[in-house]
Amino acid sequence: MEQLPKWVDLVIVPLVGLILAFFLSMLMVLVTGHDPMEALSLMISGALGSTYGWGYTLYYATNFIFTGLAVAVAFHASLFNIGGEGQAALGGLGVALICLFIPWPHWSIALLAAIAFAGLFGAMWALIPAYLQAKRGSHIVITTIMFNFIAASLLNYVIVNKLRPSGSMDPATGKFPEVTHLPSLGDILNAVGIPFSKGTPANVTLIVALLACVFVYYLIWRTRLGYQLRAFGKSQPAAVYAGISPIKITIVTMMISGALAGLMAINNVMGEAERLILGSVEGAGFIGIAVALMGRSHPVGILFSALLFGALYQGGAELGLWTSIPRELVIVIQALVILFTGALDNMVRLMVAKVLLRPKKAEA
Amino acid sequence: MSTAPAIELKGISKSFGPVQANKDISISVMPGTIHGIIGENGAGKSTLMSILYGFYKADKGEVYISGKKTMIPDSQAAIAAGIGMVFQHFKLVENFTVLENVILGAEDGAMLAPSLRKARKELTALAAEYELNVDPDALIEDIGVGMQQRVEILKALYRRADILILDEPTGVLTPAEADQLFRILHRLKEEGKTIILITHKLREIMEATDTVSVMRRGEMTATVKTSETSPEHLAELMVGRKVLLRVDKEPATPGEKVLEVENLRVVDAAGVERVKGISLEVRAGEILGIAGVAGNGQSELLEVLGGIENGTGTIRVNGQELDLTGKFSDARSRRKRGIAHVPEDRQREGLIMDFKAWENTAFGYDDDDAYQAGLLMDNAAIREDAQGKIERFDVRPANAELEAKSFSGGNQQKIVLAREIERDPDLLLIGQPTRGVDIGAIEFIHQQIVALRDKGKAILLVSVELEEILSLADRVAVIFDGQLMGERLPSETDEKELGLMMAGMTGETT
Structure with missing residues (x-):
């Protein structure tokens, strides 16, 4: 098949997919008896029309950056980590433990410790499936998804039986101490003179997420480990020929992937909820797959696609809030976007290729 | 002659995007002849035949x-027109019998029994007519490749093919099996069938065909009577310049033992013993060639030496024993011991096809200090190094930013060779150095191998091309069924004797 120019693959193909998804979504809205244009404008203004909307959009995007990067790193080694959900849940446990039980002098030090522990817990949760794949040949797709359920059950047990304050009916830990509360994006921006809504959950973790993007870029394209894991991802026989150990690469890559997924907990557990609630990951681990696919497993692409999905989440929530469009329909819209930008990527690419490559042939 | 040609192509053109695979090609092949089509990889032979068999649609012609x-x-139309195709890679169901394979896709109805009965009768008739004896009830997986190829031919004949196209039919055959195939083809020709033989081997063209067409870069450069041409002339037509078919080299001056292998055994993942107690040695400044039909253990031998597979036995390099199963049995440890490896399958092992050329020149040596810049890799240094390698090894196009997959087979091989040879290894393992490499590049690659030998390095060469072994190696060992059948000096043997040894007849050791 003919090669598409890179920019077409990176920009046009996801864009066409997105437009198709929105078109179908609006058709759905129309069928259910609502005004599609009104719904669309409400979604856009709800997500991006105010600093309040932006605050939520950026909060969701932060989650998706972490889980998207996690999936992308594994993708480069041709490993499909769909255990982001469980790894992020374990990351939350790590964050909760250090926030609840260690008296920190300042939030910044607590944040550093949270990064370490969220990463460590996520990495350890990914280590087990990685080990099983590398040493025993158990397929990582199966094991990572199984580990999502184990993580959910484990957290259920730990939160309800160990960390829940006595007398509380909530399946959640107690509030983290005041000192571990992270500054919100509003606090930071207002301090430098930029007006920004203070009532949103977006917080300093966004900066950690951006740093994670930079880290992943350097890791994949500038380090020896990145070189080896990309080589392994492209051709396992070639990796063995070069003396790259498949066992080592599988384990190390999955641990980095798990750590990135685990880091998400800083945002939602430490930054937003300020306590560990059961089921706090809310599917972000799975959204990460779509984000990585749409972002072509590149940190810059992931940044943009995470923003898009963040906006979609926030816009969808607004839609549910202000219209009688049922909540289920909002989920359908989000699912269509995932379907078209993630799963049906190749279909869209073929369509684009047909349209774009035809005139060139006529010239020749 | 008044008869119409069996096949006539007029002005066939086909492009894939910017690449024109076939440019205005015309041939006509008379019935009852064997017509050869020769050309380098990527010359457009396969595209042309795919058009004839209905896989591609020609743009023009x-x-x-x-x-x-x-x-x-489509291929059904091709079969209906009496065209049969024998592919390079057989399209047979391994766990079906010969008979079942023959009727596959040509069953007469929902019930198999009548078709099988009819096919059995017909197969017996065909076998008698063309001397194509095969046991109709044998399972494909139990019969040899030569037999499997006969089944493919029978499949075509069963479908009433008058025109047979064979695509690189001798790639997997021993010389003896190839001779047998050519006898069958002659017989088919005598019975009035028309045969098109696609190959890149000059010898086969000279031996088997009546007429030959040469293709180069999508164009038909010449069609000549085989009796009126010579291998040198055909090679020149294929490449577009004069080519040295034999390697120019001085006699070897062997020095110290570099590689010593004693009683090496290799068992594969399925538990089958692939190498059954091989012992050999290679000295500094000599090339030991391992001849044999693919699949007789030579790949495993290279892989154990290269640190890809585990084995048992003793291997010493420069007198020091190698780790064959433990922590230091990996390829990286081998490289540290001065062993470089040009693998048999460069696209699967030797290169990362999606990596750029410069990234590939560091492959396997990415731990080299010269490539590090603190925590990161020194990409600028690798690029600079790569550019030098590309120039010294005449890789074309000389652009290190291109992905490995966009180079031709010969230039891909030059990238691998540059990487391995410039490490100045004590021992070079090299498998199928010119498989899928164009004739022009073969000359260059052979020169590089001989030059390394002349620098006093030991070289272990594995190739299924006897001609290559005979012209490059200083000593030839023949491998069959995981064992060495004996050793010969190239000057004191010929393809016939080696061919017999490759088929398992023991030669007395010299």
């Missing part, structure tokens, strides 16, 4: 079968 203009939109 017409096909005439026995004088009638014929459209061939």
Whole structure:
């Protein structure tokens, strides 16, 4: 098949997919008896029309950056980590433990410790499936998804039986101490003179997420480990020929992937909820797959696609809030976007290729 | 002659995007002849035959079968027009019998029994007519490749093919099996069948064909009577310049033992013993060639030496024993011991096809200090190094930013060779150095190998091309069924003797 120019693959193909998804979504809205244009404008203004909307959009995007990067790193080694959900849940446990039980002098030090522990817990949760794949040949797709359920059950047990304050009916830990509360994006921006809504959950973790993007870029394209894991991802026989150990690469890559997924907990557990609630990951681990696919497993692409999905989440929530469009329909819209930008990527690419490559042939 | 050609192609053109695979190609092949089509990889031979068999649609041009203009939109139409194709990689169901394979896709109805009965009768008739004896009830997986190829031919004949196209049919055969195949082809020709033989081996063209067409870069450069041409002339037509077919080299001056292998055994993942107690040695400044039909253990031998597979036995390099199963049995440890490896399958092992050329020149040596810049890799240094390698090894196009997959087979091999040879290894393992490499590049690659030998390095060469072994190696060892059948000096043996040894007849050791 003919090669598409890179920019077409990176920009046009996801864009066409997105437009198709929105078109179908609006058709759905129309069928259910609502005004599609009104719904669309409400979604856009709800997500991006105010600093309040932006605050939520950026909060969701932060989650998706972490889980998207996690999936992308594994993708480069041709490993499909769909255990982001469980790894992020374990990351939350790590964050909760250090926030609840260690008296920190300042939030910044607590944040550093949270990064370490969220990463460590996520990495350890990914280590087990990685080990099983590398040493025993158990397929990582199966094991990572199984580990999502184990993580959910484990957290259920730990939160309800160990960390829940006595007398509380909530399946959640107690509030983290005041000192571990992270500054919100509003606090930071207002301090430098930029007006920004203070009532949103977006917080300093966004900066950690951006740093994670930079880290992943350097890791994949500038380090020896990145070189080896990309080589392994492209051709396992070639990796063995070069003396790259498949066992080592599988384990190390999955641990980095798990750590990135685990880091998400800083945002939602430490930054937003300020306590560990059961089921706090809310599917972000799975959204990460779509984000990585749409972002072509590149940190810059992931940044943009995470923003898009963040906006979609926030816009969808607004839609549910202000219209009688049922909540289920909002989920359908989000699912269509995932379907078209993630799963049906190749279909869209073929369509684009047909349209774009035809005139060139006529010239020749 | 008044008869119409069996096949006539007029002005066939086909492009894939910017690449024109076939440019205005015309041939006509008379019935009852063997017509050869020769050309380098990527010359457009396979595209042309795919058009004839209905896999691709030509952009322009017409096909005439026995004088009638014929459209061939798919392979069914090709079969209906009497064209049969024997692919390079057989399309047989391994766990079906010969008979079942023959009727596959040509069953007469929902019930198999009548078709099988009819096929059995017909197969017996065909076997008698063309001397194509095969046991109709044997399972494909139990019969040899030569037999499997006969089944493919029978499949075509069963479908009433008058025109047989064979795509690189001798790639997997021993010389003896190849001779047998050519006898069958002659027999088919005598019975009035038309045969098109696609190959890149000059020898086969000279031996088997009546007429030959040469293709180069999508164009048909010449069609000549085989009796009126020579291998040198054909090579020149293929490459577009004069080519040295034999390697120029001085006699070897062997020095110290570099590689010593004693009683090496290799068991594969399925538990089958692939190498059954091989012992050999290679000295500094000599090339030991391992001849043998693919699949007789030579790949495993290279892989154990290269640190890809585990084995048992003793291997010493420069007198020091190698780790064959433990922590230091990996390829990286081998490189540290001065062993470089040009693998048999460069696209699967030797290169990362999606990596750029410069990234590939560091492959396997990415731990080299010269490539590090603190925590990161020194990409600028690797690029600079790569550019030098590309120039010294005449890789074309000389652009290190291109992905490995966009180079031709010969240039890909030059990238691998540059990487391995410039490490100045004590021992070079090299498998199928010129497989899928164009004739022009073969000359260069052979020169590089001989030059390394002349620098006093030990070289272990594995190739299924006897001609290559005979012209490059200083000593030839023949491998069959995981064992060495004996050793010969190239000057004191010929393809016939080696061919017999490759088929398992023991030669007395010299």
